[in-house]
Amino acid sequence: MGIKGLQGFVAGVCPDACRTVDLREMAEKHRVEHPDFPPVIVVDAMSCVRHWYTPETWVCGGQWREYLASLENFIKVFMAAGIKLVFYFDGVVEEKKRNEWIKRRLQNNKEIARIFQFIKTHRKQPGREMFVVPSALPTFTRFALKSLGQKTVCTLQEADFEVAAYGLQHNCVGILGQDSDYLIYNTCPYFSIEKLRLDTLVTVMYSREDLCRALGLSLTHLPLFACLLGNDVVPESLLEGFWHKCLVTSPHKKNSYSRRANILLAVADYISKVPCSYSSLKRLEEMLPLGSDKTLLCRGVESYLLPGQQSPWIPPDMRSCQMVSLQQQSTLCQDKEIFQLAKEQHIQSENYSIFNILCNGGTECSNSLEDECDREIPGQALIYRPARQHIYAVLLESGKGGAYPLVKEWFVYFGNPLQQPELIQPVQPSVPGGTPNLKTLWFAKGPDVEKQRYSTFLACFHLEDGMEELQALEAPVAAFCCLLAYLMMQLAQVDSRAVHLGAVFVRGLTTLLMANSACGFPFRMEDLMPWEVFDGKLFQEKYQQSHQGCSLEELLEGNESLYAPFQNLKSLICKACMAKKRTIQSRPRGSGFFTGTQQREFNPRFQQTHRSSFVPPYHNQMRGFLWRNPQPQGRQYESGHPDRRRRFHLPPRSLR
Structure with a gap:
């Protein structure tokens, strides 16, 4: 579900990490460099459905035939460029992320209440600024893409992990989606669906390496950076005191950025001075008000490690099995x-x-x-x-x-x-x-x-x-x-x-x-x-x-x-x-x-x-x-x- 404010921070404070790319050119380069791997883009479909739904009417339950035609057109453009798409959908809400799921559902309730108030007042559909996807759109999108001959996967755990793992293991051209967690995983390049121009296949690629240079971090730091900003594993409510401590000592505190941007810079500055070791992670866990769950930070960092990857923050013998094992x-x-x-x-x-x-x-x-x-x-x-x-x-x-x-x-x-x-x-x-x-x-x-x-x-x-x-x-x-x-x-x-x-x-x-x-x-x-x-x-x-x-x-x-x-x-x-x-x-x-x-x-x-x-x-x-x-x-x-x-x-x- 991503790290609050990170995507906007990259665009506003680290513009060098936002590169305009032509996906056709990237696919051609991939063919030359990897002749045994046809160009594949793995798609985080759950973060794309709101961008795929382009029919005029959305509030009345959906214009489904027009939506189906929109999906087919999307696929045809990539096929014409010789790019294969693999679509991933969330198949489960993991219990460790249930609280975040509930929080977002309650927020969505408020958004829907505002839509009905608008309808009752104006007797017409609200503008796109109030847009919510028609009910069950992701569910039927899965079956629509399958009916259109596409490889469609429903996950056994949170989709972002499986998307990142697939992209790495299958040497994909990149990931297409809109989730800042893909800036944290050490996987293939991350492309924005929001910035995609379908007619030209030009979009924005977010560069982890350039983000790290701007923050004074290494790729190894990014999972801990994400956890100390608050994510689906580590709640933001536990981090306010830590953020205050970082802001007080931050060399960036006199700039004109927003408070959230300053928090990101201050946390990055703090982490850059911490040795990359398990003992450092344990000291951070002792510092934070984690209550009885002193492994929260460790589990948060581990959630970003893909199969075969190691981290200096977590010794190999301390790792649990990240891939779901269903007994x-x-x-x-x-x-x-x-x-x-x-x-x-x-x-x-x-x-x-x-x-x-x-x-x-x-x-x-x-x-x-x-x-x-x-x-x-x-x-x-x-x-x-x-x-x-x-x-x-x-x-x-x-x-x-x-x-x-x-x-x-x-x-x-x-x-x-x-x-x-x-x-x-x-x-x-x-x-x-x-x-x-x-x-x-x-x-x-x-x-x-x-x-x-x-x-x-x-x-x-x-x-x-x-x-x-x-x-x-x-x-x-x-x-x-x-x-x-x-x-x-x-x-x-x-x-x-x-x-x-x-x-x-x-x-x-x-x-x-x-x-x-x-x-x-x-x-x-x-x-x-x-x-x-x-x-x-x-x-x-x-x-x-x-x-x-x-x-x-x-x-x-x-x-x-x-x-x-x-x-x-x-x-x-x-x-x-x-x-x-x-x-x-x-x-x-x-x-x-x-x-x-x-x-x-x-x-x-x-x-x-x-x-x-x-x-x-x-x-x-x-x-x-x-x-x-x-x-x-x-x-x-x-x-x-x-x-x-x-x-x-x-x-x-x-x-x-």
Whole structure:
């Protein structure tokens, strides 16, 4: 997650450490110097997603087809330059970094609250200065890149370590990202995604060597320098006294830099006078108020040492194993075959959340674009908890007396202070004939097993009685119907809160991914992607039309061929809700919200209150997905699925 202020310090105080480079030229130089190693750039994808998301509308849940096209264009530019990309995603939140994760999630809550306040005041999307990525964007980016033929890795520990290790071990041209920790690791060059000009492949390379010269340090000093500034291992709150001591004796104290810049200079000056030895490190640990944990500084320095690297600060016999070693005895899954498959699928970005649940009995979910002031719609974490409880029961074996192990959830929603994980009880789903064991779901073959996988998936969403009708639909449409019917059962009354609902819907798709992974993939993962069923901008427009009282013909844009399938799908969803004794009500309210740049007059009809039956509007495929949302041209879309452009799509529109 980086060192606070270091990136800005390098740009402002050490400009010689910021070199403008042409990645095409660097790749060509790499070919000459290393003919046996094709030019590869390893990408810290988690720090890049906000830069990849370029579609106009972001607040309504995402314009997913346009985002997919943006990713494909990004890849094509590098391919044209002969550069291979390898994408890394965080696959776990390490417990030693949990406090920092919580701190950032709570800060994100404040940012999201400001966004909703802006929407309520101005009835339009905020500017890019308030931008937050659409909910679940990193999750779906993994699957998008994989569908576009890219090597995509989901990590077993914090991504920055694995990225730095991969870059060093595979002699990469460099690392592309935006994390100042890459200035600390002794690895390949570090390139800025923020400064990248995609049209020219020119960006800024941050030089560790030039930074060290400016600070009077060596590369060996950098891990200790990072720890004494505060990082994900050593909290800043423990260092204030040490910083004050450094500032008092610093030769730089009379300059005009910011306080943070002066702290960086003062700490560097202090470290430069400390002998590089383990005994020096121990004296520093005694000086700092580390409480009972006197190994914090040692562990912080060690966290920057890549495989095969040594440090004078830590004797070789004092080093623990930095690369994660997953012993079976530390997991909830005792079946080695199941555990190994889950691990392989996790690393290869083929499943979702399953490995973490089987490995350490826990899972987490970051912020969603939800309005904490709107108490009538629960947070998505609570809406989908019943489904997750069923998924946990599918994954985990019950013990004596039928009791399941509790699952630790770190889910962000209003009212959850994140002081400790919530312990969730798995609940057996109502699968006809009983829930199959994981060995059957994952490894058995044959039509009966295919049916079991599908029925178990549906049971996770309380839809086990609708199997025949759902199986008759195309897979993306069936998945959409599962999710919408489940939402209708959870939200008996829905209002015109389309921004909040868009986030809830997209997070629901990740719950489908989790269920699909647990049940042995009754659906192809690509059938559950948001670009198959959802567009945030169109959802917002149709939602508002619905609340204005538009007729079915207007909502379907006069396309008569859609009337019958629409009515059939509407009946299916309503039937599923009625079976669970759910009455769907409408309570439209009046505030308009516009995503376009043009100004529109406020329509008083938005304030009319009227009640009607549930009418989720449908979508003109030609209008919505061909000229609004460009279709990517990746390999998977050109071959293997010749009818993908003509498929029958059902994007969610309105919940009335």
